[in-house]
Amino acid sequence: MSTRLPTFEDVQIKEVKGAILDKRLLTGGVLFVALALYPGLTMNAYHTRLLAWIMCFAIAALGFNVVLGYTGLLSFGHAAFFGTGMYTVVIAMQSAGITDLIVLLVLATLMAGVVGAIIGALSVKTHEIYFALLTLALAQLLYVLAARDVGGLTRGTDGIALNRPDFLGIPIGDAPAHIYLMGFYYHVILVCLFATIIVLWIVLRSPFGLTLKMIRENEMRAEMSGVPILRYRLYSMILSAMIVGLGGALYAVVVGHITPEYLDWTMSGEIVFMTLLGGIGTFLGPVIGAGGFILLQEVALNFTTYWHFTMGLVLFVVVLTLREKGIWGGAKALVDRVNDRRDDS
Amino acid sequence: MSTKKTESTKQDTPTEPILRTEDVRKEFGNLVAVDGVSLEFYDDEIVGIIGPNGAGKTTYTNLISGALSLTGGRIVFDGDDISDLRKYKRVRRGLVRSFQIPQIYDELTVFENVQSSVISRNEKNNRLFTLTSRDTDSIDETERLLEMFNLETHADEHTEHLPHGVRKILDVAMSFALRPKLMVLDEPTSGVGSREKNAVMETITDAAIDRNIGLIFIEHDMELIRNYSDRIVALHEGRVLADDDPSTVMNSEEVNQFILEGGV
Numbered sequence: 023m024s025t026r027l028p029t030f031e032d033v034q035i036k037e038v039k040g041a042i043l044d045k046r047l048l049t050g051g052v053l054f055v056a057l058a059l060y061p062g063l064t065m066n067a068y069h070t071r072l073l074a075w076i077m078c079f080a081i082a083a084l085g086f087n088v089v090l091g092y093t094g095l096l097s098f099g100h101a102a103f104f105g106t107g108m109y110t111v112v113i114a115m116q117s118a119g120i121t122d123l124i125v126l127l128v129l130a131t132l133m134a135g136v137v138g139a140i141i142g143a144l145s146v147k148t149h150e151i152y153f154a155l156l157t158l159a160l161a162q163l164l165y166v167l168a169a170r171d172v173g174g175l176t177r178g179t180d181g182i183a184l185n186r187p188d189f190l191g192i193p194i195g196d197a198p199a200h201i202y203l204m205g206f207y208y209h210v211i212l213v214c215l216f217a218t219i220i221v222l223w224i225v226l227r228s229p230f231g232l233t234l235k236m237i238r239e240n241e242m243r244a245e246m247s248g249v250p251i252l253r254y255r256l257y258s259m260i261l262s263a264m265i266v267g268l269g270g271a272l273y274a275v276v277v278g279h280i281t282p283e284y285l286d287w288t289m290s291g292e293i294v295f296m297t298l299l300g301g302i303g304t305f306l307g308p309v310i311g312a313g314g315f316i317l318l319q320e321v322a323l324n325f326t327t328y329w330h331f332t333m334g335l336v337l338f339v340v341v342l343t344l345r346e347k348g349i350w351g352g353a354k355a356l357v358d359r360v361n362d363r364r365d366d367s
Numbered sequence: 368m369s370t371k372k373t374e375s376t377k378q379d380t381p382t383e384p385i386l387r388t389e390d391v392r393k394e395f396g397n398l399v400a401v402d403g404v405s406l407e408f409y410d411d412e413i414v415g416i417i418g419p420n421g422a423g424k425t426t427y428t429n430l431i432s433g434a435l436s437l438t439g440g441r442i443v444f445d446g447d448d449i450s451d452l453r454k455y456k457r458v459r460r461g462l463v464r465s466f467q468i469p470q471i472y473d474e475l476t477v478f479e480n481v482q483s484s485v486i487s488r489n490e491k492n493n494r495l496f497t498l499t500s501r502d503t504d505s506i507d508e509t510e511r512l513l514e515m516f517n518l519e520t521h522a523d524e525h526t527e528h529l530p531h532g533v534r535k536i537l538d539v540a541m542s543f544a545l546r547p548k549l550m551v552l553d554e555p556t557s558g559v560g561s562r563e564k565n566a567v568m569e570t571i572t573d574a575a576i577d578r579n580i581g582l583i584f585i586e587h588d589m590e591l592i593r594n595y596s597d598r599i600v601a602l603h604e605g606r607v608l609a610d611d612d613p614s615t616v617m618n619s620e621e622v623n624q625f626i627l628e629g630g631v
Contacts (some may be wrong), residue, residue, distance in 0.1 A: 233492040236483050239472035247487040248458040
C-alpha cells in the first residue's frame, strides 16, 4: 500500500494542467460573450441566421460523434433523430397546443431518445456496414411514414409551417421574425450549444465515457472485462439521439417549415460529412465541421450551382490528408508543431 | 475443538474446486471438438494444459469463458452452475480469461487501460457525471497495479508502440485488476522472445500465488509447462489423456506417444 507523496514534478504537472483548463475556460467564456453580443453589435440578420444554423448542426454533429467517434459505430440513421426533434416541436405545437419553448425542447429531446432506443435496440447487435445499413433502413422507414402522412400528423411532403414558440409564458412568439431570432432565439441556441459541450465534455471523461472508448477500441476485451457491451452501445445510441434531437428541435424554429426531407438519408449524410470534416477523433471537431460545411456551402453556392462537387472535393482532400483528425485535429497538430519549433530555437 | 477439526479435514481432503466441468461436450456439425471432459480446478494451483493442435484445448477454454455454448455437460464455478451464463457475467463472478494475442485498448494510455478494468470490476461503468481523472479510488488501485507489474514508467504512454512483452504484461495486469478467482491463459508467452518468456511467466505466477488466484494455462513450450505447473492435463482428440502431477504426465507412455513425439 504505497501511497506516495506528491513530488515536485506532480505539483508542477497539476499546475500546468490547471492553467490549461483555465485557458480553455477563458477562451470558451470569451467566445461565448463574443457570440452572444454579435447580433446586437452588428445588427446583421443574415450572419445571425447563418450562425444560428451552424450552431444547431454543431449540436447535432457533437451528438452524432458520441456514436461514431467515441463508440466506433457508423450510423447512417441520425436523420431520424434530427427529424424526430423537428417534428416533435411542430406536432406538439399544432396538435397539442404546447407553445412554451422549454417544454418543446425537452419533449423533442426525449422523443428523439425514444426513437434512438428503438432504432438502437434493433441495430446494436450488428457491426460496421451492417449497422450502417440497418440504421439507414430504419431511418428511411420513418421518412416514408412522414412522407406518406401515415397517421395524419405530418401532412406528407407539403410539410408543416411552424409558429414561433413562447418563452416562460411571455408571448414573444408574436414578435417579428428577425427580432425574435436576433434578440432571443439565437441566444437560446447559443446556450444550448455551450451546455451540450460542457455536459458532453464531462460525460466523455466519466467512467461511462471510458466504457464507450473501451468498446470502440476492443469490444472483445471490454466484454471480457465484465462490460455488457450491447447495453452500453444502446446507451450510446440513446444519448447520441437525444443530443441530435435537441439540435433538430432548435433548427425547426430557425427554418420555420418542416418537411420529410429532414428525415431523409441525405440529412444523415450531411451530419456524417460535417463530423468527418471536423475530425471524429477530436472533441470539438464536429463543431468546426458543422461551421466549415455550412460556410463552404454558402460560399460555393455563390460561385457555382455545382456546390455538391466542391463539397465532395473538400471532404476527399481532408479525409485523405488528415484522416480522423479532420480540420480541427489537423489545426491542433499544426499549432503543436509550431510551438515545438519555437521551443527548440 | 470443532474449528480444529474442520481445519484438519481441510488439509486432508482438498476444499471445493473453484471450477468443475462435468462431461463437457462441444460438436461443430459432425466434428466433436471436445468429447466429454470432466476436470476439477482449485484456486491454489497452477494447471498446464497440453495437447497437439486440434486436441480441443482452445475450444475447451472457450467453453469455460462462455465464448462458445455447450453441446452437452455442465460447468460449475464457485459452487454455481454457470453453463448458460453470459460471458460478461462469468467475468463479474471472477472467471477471467486472457488471449493468445494481447487484447488491449490501443488508443488509450497504459494507465487508462488498467483503470478501465478497475472501474469495470467495481461495476461503475454507468457513472455519467464524475471524471475518471478525479476518481481517487480507482486511481490509487491502478497505481498499485502498475507498480506491481512494473508498468509505472509506461503509465502515460499510448499502448500502440509498446514492445510485445510489455503488451503481454499489460494484458495480464488488466486481467488481475478484475480480481479473478480463476484465470485461464491461452499461451501467455506466445510471441514473446525466449529470454523474456520466463520473466513473463514469473510475473504471472507470482501475482497469482500472491493473490490466491487459480491459474489454468495452455502452452506449447514443454519446458515452461514443466517449470510452472503444479499439475498437467493432457488433451488428445477432445478427451483427457492424462491428469496428474508434471513428472507422471511427462513420463506417461501415452502422452509421449501422442503429444511429445507428435512434434507440437
